[in-house]
Every structure is written in structure tokens, then in C-alpha cells.
Amino acid sequence: MKRLLAITLFACAALTAHAKLPFIEDDYAKAVARAQAKNVPIFVEAWAPW
């Protein structure tokens, strides 16, 4: 499929601010341990600093 761009705007933010939500940065093991302890799901945003 020919696309002028195969990316979305919001993938392109080289930013780290998550003011309202307590994001864990780049630590899957920590997220798993916390989710198991709290019995809640893990929300993951996989992104790249494009």
C-alpha cells in the first residue's frame, strides 16, 4: 500500500511528560510486578521518538 507517510502524528513526540498518569518508563518487569500485586491490567504505549 502506497502511503505518503505510514506514521501518525502522535507517534512522533519525543517527549516524556505524562502529567496526569503515573507512567513507568521502560521497565516492563516493574510494571508486571505492580500489576500482579494490585490485580489490575497494564496499559502499554509503545512508541518511538520520531
Next chain:
Amino acid sequence: MKAFVYTDEGLERYAGRFVWLSINTEEAKNAAFLKRWPIPALPMLLVLDAKRDAVTARYVGGATVPHLQKLLDDAEKTYRAKSLSAADTELAKADRLASEGKNAEAAKSFEAAIAAAPRNWSKLGRTAESLMFAISGEPSRCATRALELYPRLKGTISSANVAATGLSCAASLEADKRGDLLSKLEKATQEVFDDRKLALSDDDRSGLYLALIEARDASGDDEGVVELKAEWSAFLDGAAARAKTPEQRTVYDSHRLSAYLELGQPEKAVAMLEQSERDFPDDYNPPARLALAWKALNEFDKALAASDRALAKVSGPRRLSVLSVRADIYVAKGDKEAARATVAEAVAYAKSLPEGQRSERRIAALEKRLSGM
């Protein structure tokens, strides 16, 4: 989403109901995560069940606040459910298969979920969008299914993605194989575009522009293509001008640069990117993009200087893209030796990346380029 969505107060009520994990796919330390959960496109939103080591929901693309709220609500219900409906069971299976990279099998399950969907099923939009992504490599099927699904999605945000993806697929078909798919999907996409009741994000609207440009291009309407590209560029400039912070403004840099390059106006990108480089001196993106703009302006020494600044800051798979552009600059400058050495450096770097970041396909493409130099 970091600049516009996660900071929204409407998401505060979800804060304690999920563990929130941000994965920068360019970071070597995330290689193990990427091996377990392959990410074929960005951004990717996942909801994972840590107890079962399973995916609960999966969505490719950016989301607005209402879109994300719906994804979270649906995922939480699935996570807590003691049993699932037939449609939910098929969707869960499809998400699992898609997360394992089994697109063909995933597509079958997305179709089964849609077939089993009760009236007003809340997950129809996400399922249809996921199906489109899974079959986007089959343009005829993708366009046909988009046209069939569009009436069921009219009035929802998902209609934008389904119509635009379908239109893009139709535009990529040979003219004699399109039938009326192109014209009907262009009409549907235009309908979404003109629906002012739909709270489309700038991202959604930019995607619609891209699909509409492709459609005009496929129809051989050169004048229409230029007109739409100019409109798209002005739209992005307006969105950037409305940004409240430098962080929000730079979100648009990538698409604005693409629009300027498409329009043959690379000079318009220079001031914008120089401002971003001043605002974010540790970010490799502004100089990497400046290298492209200077190259398009045939200012090769400035392009190489910008490339130097980007390479000083970039690591991971994205470094390969910066090196590829650098090789292109040398080729354009007529320095074949330096171009070859740069591609050789890219090959060596690509091979040094850890599993999860290492791409055999990328290595093969670079080696092929090197052997042809």
C-alpha cells in the same frame, strides 16, 4: 498522545485502575519486552493481563481522549469478565494472534468477531480498524471490506480510519482492478472529512488528507493533488500555530516537513526545525529532519553538519534511518566512497542491535544497497 492526550483530566479516573507503562521501542533495554510483544507499527496501545501473560486489548494508532477512554473501559471489562461472549472471545483470540505477528489468522478471527457481533457492540470500531490493519497488505480485500464496513461505522471516529485505509488500498490497486472501489471510498472518506460533528484529532484529519491525496494521484488528477497537498500543509501549519507549548508544536514537525517536501518547498521547513532544535537540544529529531531539508535544497555541507548533530544523539534502530539519509546526502553530493562507507557502517550497526531491535529484513536491505554501490 503524550503532548495532547495523557495530560487530559478526563483520564485521571483511570490512574489507579491500570498500571501505566511507556515503552520507547528505540531503547536497547526494552529488547526483552519487544521480543515478547512484537510491535509491527507505532504507536501501539496494548492492555496486558500480567497474571495470564496475555494481551487483553490491542490497538494500532494514536487515540483521542474519548477513544482511549473507550479502549480502557472495554479492556477493563474483558480483564474482569468471568466469561466472554462469542464476539469478545473471537476478538481476544484475534488480538493474541495479531500480537504474535500472525496477521492472516488474526484477520480470520477479527472477521469472526464482526460476524458474531451483537447489535451496538461497543468493540466493533476497534475490531474493524484492527481488521483493516491486518489485511492492509491485500489491497483488494482491504478496500472491499472497508466499503462494506463503513456504513456500520458512520458517525464514529473509527469510520475515519476504516475509510482512509480502504481508500489508500483502493488507490494502490491497478486501474483495471479498482472497479468503483476508488470512487466510492473517496466519497466515504470525504464524507468523514466533512462531518463536523465528528471529533477528529489532527492526526485523524491528517490521515484523511493523505488518503485523499493518494486517491487524486491514482485518478491522475495532478492539479487536485497539488491543491490538496497545499491544503494539507496549511492545515498542519494552522494546527502547529494553535499549539500551546513547544512540545505540542513539535508533534507536527514530521508531517509538516513531509508536506513541504511533497510541495517542493523544503525552505519552509528550515526555520521551523531550527526552532525545534533550539527548544529541544537533546532531541536528535530536529537535526535529523534538517538534514533532509538541507539535502532537498542541495545544501549538502549543511545537511552533513545537521546529520553529525543527529548522529551524536541517536541510538537504536532509528540510527539506521539517520545513516541512510546521510548516505543519500553523500550520493547526491557525488561522494560515492563516503556513501559506501556510511552504508557499511549502517550494516555493522544493524547487526550489533539486540534481539527485539535487530531486524533481519533491514539488514538484508542495507546489504543489498551496499552490494549495489
